[in-house]
Amino acid sequence: MTLQLLKSFFVYDELEQSILSDYGDPPLILKHSTIRNFAISPTLSLKLRVFQSPHPKGHKLPSLPLIFLIHGLGGQLNQFQYLIDNFSHFSEVLAIDLPGHGRSEFKSDWRIYEPDHLVKVLETVLLACVPESGREVVLVGHSMGCILASKLANRLGIRCVGLVGICPPGGTPEDKKKVQDLQRILSYTPAVIFNMFRAVDRAGGLYSKSVSRMVSPATASDELRVKQLRWNLQVNTHAWIRTAYSLRTPTRQEWHDLDMPVYMIGAEDDQVTSPANIEVIRSWLGPKSLDIEHTIIHDAGHACIIEKPEVICGLISDFVSKSIDVKLSLGWQLAFLASKMDKWSLKNEDKWRRVQSVSTRLEGTFFRGMKTLRQDDEIHSPARLEEAYPDITDVIDISREAPPYDPTTFQRIRYHKFPTVSKLPPTREEVKAFINLVDNEILAAHKQEDNEKEIVIAVHCHYGFNRTGFFLCCYMIERLGFSIKRALQAFQDARNPGIKHSHFIDELHVRYEL
Structure with a gap:
């Protein structure tokens, strides 16, 4: 073991310190983010970072569905920066840092990080931030966020009018086994040892295994790798272990029970959740999604939402306007507003x-x-x-x-x-x-x-x-x-x-x- 590697177990190197000197919040996220206290149950309250941006022309338009973004394991709402920028032009957007993720509070109770409890957290935030009863919602999940989105969609019932899953896990037997093998390791690995694994994993900086696992090795720029390394460094080990250990993928029946249009997007070079999951999950979906074409993005990895933002934004925009509500189209809204104006x-x-x-x-x-x-x-x-x-x-x-x-x-x-x-x-x-x-x-x-x-x-x-x-x-x-x-x-x-x-x-x- 080299001295440099041993040192990395305890302190960040110069590159890592430089990257962490800037938290990485884009201006739009900074402007509309707050840390709020939410009463999840009579005995539990959590301080969570919430992003909520109003539709700039919403008061001049008919009622529109809200877009609710849900990040994955070890992620944070910053990873949706391009989707947030895109959606904020034609919808109200809501996103949160899950407990122990990003800037949200970490608490040691393992039960907080169980999927059903995380869904309860999401539902509590939604009800607190969008008090209108019956306000329609479109859920967009990335990675583990797809699991939470599917469970939340079933809880919301008719209030959820559409779901987008980006890089969904747990469709193929191989993907499920990968999750189970990880959980067996976590069951006997103390956090201090896991932190050593993390230090080894990020050796190599921008071209470490920890970064290259998330992006397409052939096309990812250094700028993109800096973003990914920053998010990797910001992960709370204790929250990650608890969330990963409790992870349970939806059953075939849970996917089938989704009574709304569902659209899946995978990435060709994804090393975390296989794009093969898309076809398996698609075969389980209910009748409202049978005719919806699902998409595999080329030259992109698990971080496709920042690698191919224009493609992802375009695909989701097409889906929500054509399969959910034509009013969720910037073109429709601009035409609606223009019809009331003299050119x-x-x-x-x-x-x-x-x-x-x-x-x-x-x-x-x-x-x-x-x-x-x-x-x-x-x-x-x-x-x-x-x-x-x-x-x-x-x-x-x-x-x-x-x-x-x-x-x-x-x-x-x-x-x-x-x-x-x-x-x-x-x-x-x-x-x-x-x-x-x-x-x-x-x-x-x-x-x-x-x-x-x-x-x-x-x-x-x-x-x-x-x-x-x-x-x-x-x-x-x-x-x-x-x-x-x-x-x-x-x-x-x-x-x-x-x-x-x-x-x-x-x-x-x-x-x-x-």
Whole structure:
């Protein structure tokens, strides 16, 4: 045994001290987190860290289900930082650090960490934070959080309208045996000895077994590994042992009894809970989940919620809006709010005027992004566009409404109407039709005329950011061989700040990464 390893049993090394100097709370979690005292039973109260963020436009919308996030063994609510950021745009979000985890209080009583008692803790927090009786809830669990979510869902009954399980354990016999073998070891391992195991396990820092077990070894960045190492270091050994020893996976009947849509997500490189659990659990689910497609994420490990956040957010957003409630869609909510507003009100027109009229040309393409024109506007009229941008040969108008300008007044530019719905990412069929318009109509027409002038196509919706950026990114990815990252960056460089709505970006990752 080396001196350095022996020293690690008692003190943190320089890297570990540096990482632990920052607890790692993102700003949004810091803003909406509190430590509150909850009476779990007449004889037990616990101080728990709770994150609860209100829907920023909730008072203007119909009643919406709450999203309740439940972390896994040794985890904490920080691990949901990307999901929290995503969900907070279209729902009220609730999450907690379980007893002895994160910043929540540790108590030595082993009974506190039994699954049924942890479910009681979750239910107590939910009732205290969301006092409206009957308020609908969508549960999202990661790892052991899937076990607790399934049990809580059955207790909530009709109040729970959907469940998402990310990396669920305990489906296959091999996974169950892994849990049982661990529990046998824990039954005779004192905490001081277990801490020595932990020190050995984290030898190697960012590339230790403790970190590499949680992430995909091929794709995980050092930034991601720092996050994972910080969470590993913050684990309370006593709470971990008690929780792991008491762990009991749901039975086949408990999964079958879930009377709501259930969606499972696994990770291809998961070394903690096998992705094979997904198919087994799926076969046990009740009739409301029979037609729901479950997903295995490639190039991701057990920490897929931070490795592939855009994909995870996109998949869950699709599930909750399509299988649970269409109102849990940022696109639906934006459209609902927009229907009550005048697009050309004084306030909105002022916002429109401040937006860049036409972008620079997207690097490596023949596209420009732009906002819509107005017929009698000295700065933003068709005539002014032709004068200021002599390179533009064609305009594609993707707004649904008739344009606020007369396309027939173009003298040189060719106008193409391609109506799409605002606030929602274009469908796969719309993207296919857009590409067909560009390739088989616009480019083909210029080629047929043997026009030697370089072709430049300007695309616009109202402001020219979200739908416009989405279509252009899809074209760059499908026809020009761009990666998702490069396509998004090319659009942002040309038309800052790029695609604004996160659900458009998430949808790009879902379509082109899976």
